Amino acid sequence: AIWDRISHLLAAGPAGTVTADPLSGQPDFDEGVQHRPLFGRHILVTAGPTHEPIDPVRYIANRSSGKQGFAIAEAAAAAGARVTLVAGPVTLATPPGVDRIDVESAREMADAVAAALPADAAVMVAAVADWRARDYAADKIKKDGGQLAPLPLAENPDILATLAARPDRPRLVVGFAAETSDVVAHAMAKRVRKGADWIVANDVSGDVMGGADNTVHLIRADGVENWPTLSKADVARRLIEHIGEELAND
Amino acid sequence: AIWDRISHLLAAGPAGTVTADPLSGQPDFDEGVQHRPLFGRHILVTAGPTHEPIDPVRYIANRSSGKQGFAIAEAAAAAGARVTLVAGPVTLATPPGVDRIDVESAREMADAVAAALPADAAVMVAAVADWRARDYAADKIKKDGGQLAPLPLAENPDILATLAARPDRPRLVVGFAAETSDVVAHAMAKRVRKGADWIVANDVSGDVMGGADNTVHLIRADGVENWPTLSKADVARRLIEHIGEELAND
Structure with missing residues (x-):
């Protein structure tokens, strides 16, 4: 029902330069791209981990398969949006209709996010390393047999908070919070601290990373929605549905 | 010529319990497995990086695609050996005829290597992290906004040196050395320091990691062979040829 309403609202939206529909044949979206709920919108998604180099052979990484972020980029494209996906080092295939920018470190990701603006909505799913090695050693650090x-x-840039504080910020800024305890409380605090509009919180104390399913809570200013355990594709579709609804409230 | 000689020497070797040839149809090895140069041998290979957890979402990693180690395991199996491949976290397919044991950290890899003995030869290709975070934090470490x-x-076990020093060590222990400068000199010193029989040294100051080619030096007690740039599959085949020759000198 929401989809139908949005697609009607947007049917008279801005004319794009779409010359082909990369998503033709997808079962959920058999109508033309210009009739889709996010047609004419630019959605920015970050996904995957970052790798922070210590020396030429070592790095600090965050665990993240990238699957949830890639699923969101795919769902946004399927909903008719122009999608920029800023991806940390993962081995996933680029979803159809998505512009992918590969980065390695948090600082590279911050630059790529800034360069991708303006956007109507940003969904920051990447597990960005909070910190990096302060000093990069151009030569491999040797064991010296002595004290280690x-x-x-050094602290990395806070990509979510920086984006949310920009005067040209996307109208809707959505963060993700991977928590191992007090999931909702931590995520509610994070929403305020970062200046994000919404936070999608998930409990990673189990083995969700790399898995196909996800159990999340959608945290907004006016409350918390507890979603059932869903496939990452279904989490993506439901989130994109909410984003489409929010952006339609112009 | 070497292959021919070895396969004749080994044709009368110990009878195994091989019931099927997992490698049938490989073009280089159209003879029965019992006539292959490494038939009756057990070759232990380590490959890939290790990941050293800092907390549930962060880890320290070494860069390693695992491709060279997997290629060596594949070549050893194709040469008729029973092969145990102890693999760090990589996304590569298991080569046919190879027993794969997946591990994450250096300590897990050390345990898996010890459990795989006895072996006739060990080829330690994994890029094992020299050190790990001293303290594992069961809860995700939070930014506290203060000083970082x-x-x-803490130092990790030295898997190569430990293996080489065991009384039940494989007859031939081969290490790998990824170096960014003074490649041969560092590798020659490493051979002696670790107690390895051979070291395969490569220069990783360029972008060899993850690539298809490799330029290596084979360092033995009696000298250094500089190999031309070869595909990782050809490096593997050539190394396995040398190993077959060495093990045939019983």
Whole structure:
């Protein structure tokens, strides 16, 4: 029903330069791209981990398969949006109709996000490393057989908070929160602290990473929706549905 | 010529319990498995990186695609050996005829290597992390907005040196050395320091990791062979040829 309403609202939306429909044949979206709920919108998605180099052979990484972010990019494209997917190092195939920009570190991801603006909505799914090795060693660090010095760290840019604070921020900024305890409470605090409009919170104390399913909570200013366990594709579709509804409230 | 000689030497070798040839149809090895140069041998191979967990979502990793180690396991199996492949986290398919044991950290890899003995030869290709985070945090470490403390590190077990020093060590222990400078000198020193019989040294200052080709030096007690740039499959075949020759000198 929401889909139908949105697609009618948007049917008279801005004319794009779409010359072919990369998503033709998808069962959920057999109508032309210009009739789809996110047609004319630009959705920015980040996905995957970041890798923070220590030296030429070592790095600090965050666990993230990238699957949830890629599923969201795919669902946004299927809903008719122009999609920019800024992806950390993962081995996933690019979904059809998605513009992919590959990055490695948090600083590269921050630059790619800024370069992708303007966007109508941003969904920041990437598991960005909070910190990196303070000093990059151009030569491989050798075991010296002596004491092992602690590794000095430096804080990475906060991509979500930085984006949410920009004057040209997307109208809707959605963050993700992977939590191992007090999932909803941590995520509600994160929403406020980061200046995000919504936070999708999930409990990663189990083995959700790399798996096909996800159990999430959608946290907005006016409350929390607890979603049932869904496939990552269904989490993506439901989130994109909500985003389409929100953007239609112009 | 070497292959021919070895296969004749080994044709009368120990009878195995091979009931099927998983490698049938491979063009280079159209003779029965019992006539192959490494038939009756057990070859242990390690491959890939290790991941050293910092907390549930972060880890320290070494760059390694695992391709060279997997190619060596595949070549050893094609040469008729029973092959145990201890693999760090990679997304590669298991070569035909290879017993694969998946591990994540250096300590897990060390345990899997010890459990796989006895072996006739060990080829330690994995890029094992020299160190890990000293303390594992069961809960995700939070940004606290204050000072970022350096990360305390602890030394990992030295899998190659430990294996080479065991009384039940494989007759031939081959290590790999990824170097960014003074490749041969560093690798020659590593051969002696680790107690390895051979070291395969490669220069990783370029972009060899993840690529299809490799330029290596084979370092033995009696000298250094500089190999031309070869595909990783050809490096593997040539190394297995040398190993077959060495093991045939009983």
